[in-house]
Amino acid sequence: MGLVTTLPRNETGIETVVGVLKQQLGERLQTSEAIRTQHGHTTTWLENQAPDAVAFVQSTEEVADIVKVCATHKVPIIAFGTGSSLEGHVNAAAGGISIDLSQMNGILDVHPEDLDCVVQPGVTRKALNEYLRDTGLFFPIDPGADASLGGMAATRASGTNAVRYGTMKDNILSLKAVMPDGSIIQTGQRAKKSSAGYDLTRLLIGSEGTLGIITELTLKLHGIPEAMSSATCSFPDLESACNAVIMTIQMGIPVARIELLDALQVKAVNGFSKLSLPEEPLLLLEFHGSEASVAEQSESFGDIADEFGGTGFSWTTSSEERTKLWQARHDAYWASLSLRPGAVGISTDVCVPISRLAECVATTQAKLEELGIMAPIVGHVGDGNFHTLLLIDMEDENEVAAAHEFVSWLNELAISMEGTCTGEHGIGQGKRRYLEKEIGAGVDVIKAIKTAIDPDNIMNPGKII
Amino acid sequence: MGLVTTLPRNETGIETVVGVLKQQLGERLQTSEAIRTQHGHTTTWLENQAPDAVAFVQSTEEVADIVKVCATHKVPIIAFGTGSSLEGHVNAAAGGISIDLSQMNGILDVHPEDLDCVVQPGVTRKALNEYLRDTGLFFPIDPGADASLGGMAATRASGTNAVRYGTMKDNILSLKAVMPDGSIIQTGQRAKKSSAGYDLTRLLIGSEGTLGIITELTLKLHGIPEAMSSATCSFPDLESACNAVIMTIQMGIPVARIELLDALQVKAVNGFSKLSLPEEPLLLLEFHGSEASVAEQSESFGDIADEFGGTGFSWTTSSEERTKLWQARHDAYWASLSLRPGAVGISTDVCVPISRLAECVATTQAKLEELGIMAPIVGHVGDGNFHTLLLIDMEDENEVAAAHEFVSWLNELAISMEGTCTGEHGIGQGKRRYLEKEIGAGVDVIKAIKTAIDPDNIMNPGKII
Numbered sequence: 001m002g003l004v005t006t007l008p009r010n011e012t013g014i015e016t017v018v019g020v021l022k023q024q025l026g027e028r029l030q031t032s033e034a035i036r037t038q039h040g041h042t043t044t045w046l047e048n049q050a051p052d053a054v055a056f057v058q059s060t061e062e063v064a065d066i067v068k069v070c071a072t073h074k075v076p077i078i079a080f081g082t083g084s085s086l087e088g089h090v091n092a093a094a095g096g097i098s099i100d101l102s103q104m105n106g107i108l109d110v111h112p113e114d115l116d117c118v119v120q121p122g123v124t125r126k127a128l129n130e131y132l133r134d135t136g137l138f139f140p141i142d143p144g145a146d147a148s149l150g151g152m153a154a155t156r157a158s159g160t161n162a163v164r165y166g167t168m169k170d171n172i173l174s175l176k177a178v179m180p181d182g183s184i185i186q187t188g189q190r191a192k193k194s195s196a197g198y199d200l201t202r203l204l205i206g207s208e209g210t211l212g213i214i215t216e217l218t219l220k221l222h223g224i225p226e227a228m229s230s231a232t233c234s235f236p237d238l239e240s241a242c243n244a245v246i247m248t249i250q251m252g253i254p255v256a257r258i259e260l261l262d263a264l265q266v267k268a269v270n271g272f273s274k275l276s277l278p279e280e281p282l283l284l285l286e287f288h289g290s291e292a293s294v295a296e297q298s299e300s301f302g303d304i305a306d307e308f309g310g311t312g313f314s315w316t317t318s319s320e321e322r323t324k325l326w327q328a329r330h331d332a333y334w335a336s337l338s339l340r341p342g343a344v345g346i347s348t349d350v351c352v353p354i355s356r357l358a359e360c361v362a363t364t365q366a367k368l369e370e371l372g373i374m375a376p377i378v379g380h381v382g383d384g385n386f387h388t389l390l391l392i393d394m395e396d397e398n399e400v401a402a403a404h405e406f407v408s409w410l411n412e413l414a415i416s417m418e419g420t421c422t423g424e425h426g427i428g429q430g431k432r433r434y435l436e437k438e439i440g441a442g443v444d445v446i447k448a449i450k451t452a453i454d455p456d457n458i459m460n461p462g463k464i465i
Numbered sequence: 466m467g468l469v470t471t472l473p474r475n476e477t478g479i480e481t482v483v484g485v486l487k488q489q490l491g492e493r494l495q496t497s498e499a500i501r502t503q504h505g506h507t508t509t510w511l512e513n514q515a516p517d518a519v520a521f522v523q524s525t526e527e528v529a530d531i532v533k534v535c536a537t538h539k540v541p542i543i544a545f546g547t548g549s550s551l552e553g554h555v556n557a558a559a560g561g562i563s564i565d566l567s568q569m570n571g572i573l574d575v576h577p578e579d580l581d582c583v584v585q586p587g588v589t590r591k592a593l594n595e596y597l598r599d600t601g602l603f604f605p606i607d608p609g610a611d612a613s614l615g616g617m618a619a620t621r622a623s624g625t626n627a628v629r630y631g632t633m634k635d636n637i638l639s640l641k642a643v644m645p646d647g648s649i650i651q652t653g654q655r656a657k658k659s660s661a662g663y664d665l666t667r668l669l670i671g672s673e674g675t676l677g678i679i680t681e682l683t684l685k686l687h688g689i690p691e692a693m694s695s696a697t698c699s700f701p702d703l704e705s706a707c708n709a710v711i712m713t714i715q716m717g718i719p720v721a722r723i724e725l726l727d728a729l730q731v732k733a734v735n736g737f738s739k740l741s742l743p744e745e746p747l748l749l750l751e752f753h754g755s756e757a758s759v760a761e762q763s764e765s766f767g768d769i770a771d772e773f774g775g776t777g778f779s780w781t782t783s784s785e786e787r788t789k790l791w792q793a794r795h796d797a798y799w800a801s802l803s804l805r806p807g808a809v810g811i812s813t814d815v816c817v818p819i820s821r822l823a824e825c826v827a828t829t830q831a832k833l834e835e836l837g838i839m840a841p842i843v844g845h846v847g848d849g850n851f852h853t854l855l856l857i858d859m860e861d862e863n864e865v866a867a868a869h870e871f872v873s874w875l876n877e878l879a880i881s882m883e884g885t886c887t888g889e890h891g892i893g894q895g896k897r898r899y900l901e902k903e904i905g906a907g908v909d910v911i912k913a914i915k916t917a918i919d920p921d922n923i924m925n926p927g928k929i930i
Contacts, residue, residue, distance in 0.1 A: 112715075156659075157660070183909070185909075185910060188904060190884070191818060191850075191879075191888065192818070193850065193885075194621075194887065195622070195892070196892060196896070196903050197911050198671065198915075199621070203664060206662070211663075222717070223717035250580070250688075252690075292757060296755065353576065353579040353581070353655045354578070355579045383656075384656060415654070418656070419655070420661050427662055434661075435661055435662050439650070439651060439653060440650065441650045442650045443662070448918055449668075449914055453910065453914070
């Protein structure tokens with residue numbers, strides 16, 4: 001259905017570059033089909049477009065050297081972290097070199113006194129938090145997958161904690177990047193704020209590898225809260241659950257996480273994880289603060305839940321019980337897939353102003369029913385962001401067509417509600433057609449910037465625009 | 466000393482454009498010397514460079530029309546809010562048309578349920594908060610001056626509340642802007658987060674009118690806290706005060722404001738406002754939250770102050786007493802000027818990682834003494850950001866030379882401490898020479914973007930780069 005476009009290949013250039021890089025990198029340049037395919041897009045319904053070779057890089061300077069070779073021969077470069085992106089971001093639409101940053105996984109500096117750290121892009125969020133454990137600090141952004149921090153920056157990722165801690169754009173102080181001509185830039189230093197020139201940090205965050213390759217990140221850290229509490233509550237219908245969320249946000253309760261599972265998602269989790277939750281919409285919450293504050297927040301939410309017909313409300317600060325309460329959320333993805341073995345899961349990602357959330361989720365559920373698509377809903381609803389996971393038999397043309405229809409319909413619905421077609425996954429290949437609907441002539445500005453910085457379009461061609 | 470450069474003027478183009486606009490705008494195009502001078506830079510030691518005419522605009526479409534006329538004739542356009550910027554941002558270095566946005570002061574929409582609002586750029590922060598008072602919401606960014614929100618966006622402003630609420634970049638959901646070709650773009654909609662394409666919102670924030678003219682802002686709002694408390698405490702020396710700040714931040718106390726006044730600043734305020742504060746470094750704090758939470762925060766800070774030799778610690782939630790405690794801060798600017806009547810005040814604006822704050826402030830004070838410059842220090846120290854206000858007799862060449870020496874020295878000191886030459890004032894004309902020291906080859910990327918979006922350099926020429 002045209003989500004993936006194949007672009008013209010520069011065969012001569014590619015052949016030359018692969019030869020040169022083989023000389024430079026030896027075994028760290030791989031061209032086997034298995035490795036190439038694994039570095040094309042593998043985690044979604046988008047067709048796999050494998051690169052011609054994969055370079056396992058070890059330093060910023062090495063990335064710069066490779067980019068210079070590719071720039072000379074006008075050969076595409078696609079940055080690769082862990083491959084967990086969802087919209088075809090790492091597909092090699094015109095072939096070229098995948099730069100695998102997983103070996104650049106050093107934590108270069110931790111400044112506990114400044115609440116920041118400097119890391120290489122291949123460090124995953126879990127690895128960073130594991131490393132930080134003894135410092136009393138943590139990095140809060142949690143997109144679910146154990147993504148690389150470079151990839152999370154490149155896609156402007158967020159996830160469950162964003163309602164309190166913001167997204168990647170709010171938690172990066174500065175970046176080091178290799179630009180399309182091989183030059184190395186540092187977008188800023190470690191001051192907590194700066195008004196020095198255009199915000200190149202934020203320009204690179206969310207640029208999906210189309211402007212440069214991030215090779216170092218200076219990240220903000222947060223103190224591990226003195227106390228955390230978790231709460232769950234079931235609701236008679238989606239509107240009630242969403243309305244409880246809306247009121248929680250409007251009352252300024254500084255909730256850290258507030259996640260919605262619809263009845264189908266709860267059913268999936270019950271089956272998958274041997275739970276016996278009421279098969280009704282469920283909210284899962286987490287509160288961070290002092291002992292007194294998390295108790296106050298939990299109880300305030302309990303009162304709100306009550307007002308909207310919530311049942312089975314419970315909360316706890318015990319770590320073990322918290323894990324149990326959140327199990328339904330942690331298992332959601334695999335539980336969903338188990339609803340229909342063999343089906344491919346297609347994740348949507350709209351985000352709307354919170355006043356439109358209840359309406360948007362309810363309309364979405366009705367549309368899924370109308371089209372006969374099985375698709376559990378989970379959402380980072382405190383931000384107005386939710387996902388449906390369409391379970392589609394890719395062999396059935398009618399189902400695939402229905403999935404396409406639904407995805408288009410949902411993205412346009414969100415845009416018509418003053419929202420966005422992507423809260424956190426990014427545009428990649430899959431959502432290019434919606435970008436103009438969302439930001440109109442802004443697309444021309446994006447194109448002008450792209451052309452100015454990467455005139456030969458060698459950085460991840462075929463993405464965003 | 467070269468802070469202000471005069472660029473070549475396009476006399477024919479300017480003459481033509483002034484004629485055309487006079488036809489279009491009538492009385493809303495002003496060319497009197499008084500009005501032109503008032504729209505050049507007036508609030509600092511930088512030389513005034515008046516525009517050729519001032520257009521008092523009333524709509525986005527009108528701005529677009531004017532920009533198209535200027536684009537056709539390659540005539541500079543300088544956006545003007547309230548003129549409170551400090552680094553020559555509104556000077557007409559090559560002449561041209563000042564676009565005064567003060568009549569575009571409508572509050573277009575308030576969405577209390579989404580905690581956002583849509584405003585025109587001429588609305589000032591105080592006017593917005595006055596308007597919002599009955600909604601229980603407020604816009605937190607407070608740079609001191611009652612600046613226009615468009616200007617605050619253009620310079621990436623922040624101020625006293627930033628330690629808790631962030632800067633302009635964190636409190637704008639999207640922007641409408643007129644680009645150099647007269648096209649109108651909307652950078653996003655009202656979703657709380659989005660990963661849709663390059664972050665054009667953040668690219669315009671801090672672009673100082675060099676990429677486009679902001680004509681509408683969608684702002685995040687915050688609930689007015691249930692309770693606020695204020696605290697003050699004196700310290701035996703600057704290091705102790707700074708160390709108390711550092712520990713407050715490191716312990717994760719969610720302080721809303723934490724401001725430092727040095728002994729000279731306190732002396733100035735005592736004289737100006739008839740107070741009798743101990744003439745020692747003073748910290749002023751504000752805490753936002755529930756009654757219980759602000760009490761807890763205030764007392765936690767009291768313990769920290771104690772540890773660093775703080776004296777006279779007191780805190781209160783009473784609105785009247787809070788105003789009294791904060792009087793010293795509110796009067797700081799005028800009190801400083803009263804220390805030396807006739808002198809011009811030159812405000813510096815460095816920001817360093819908080820671990821370097823005590824050292825940076827102490828070194829700064831020693832350097833001021835060495836150079837014999839009278840300059841009180843105030844700071845938004847929770848972010849590592851502080852200002853000195855140099856009191857200079859502009860008729861005395863030696864003093865002016867010493868001021869230049871000091872400003873250069875301080876900016877370079879901050880950069881050498883992994884900080885920035887501007888935490889919140891911006892680059893304008895005054896700090897162009899430091900930008901490359903701070904971000905190196907990043908300047909080339911800024912130039913490439915500027916050239917791509919504004920190839921004829923008509924948008925606020927001579928600023929940032």
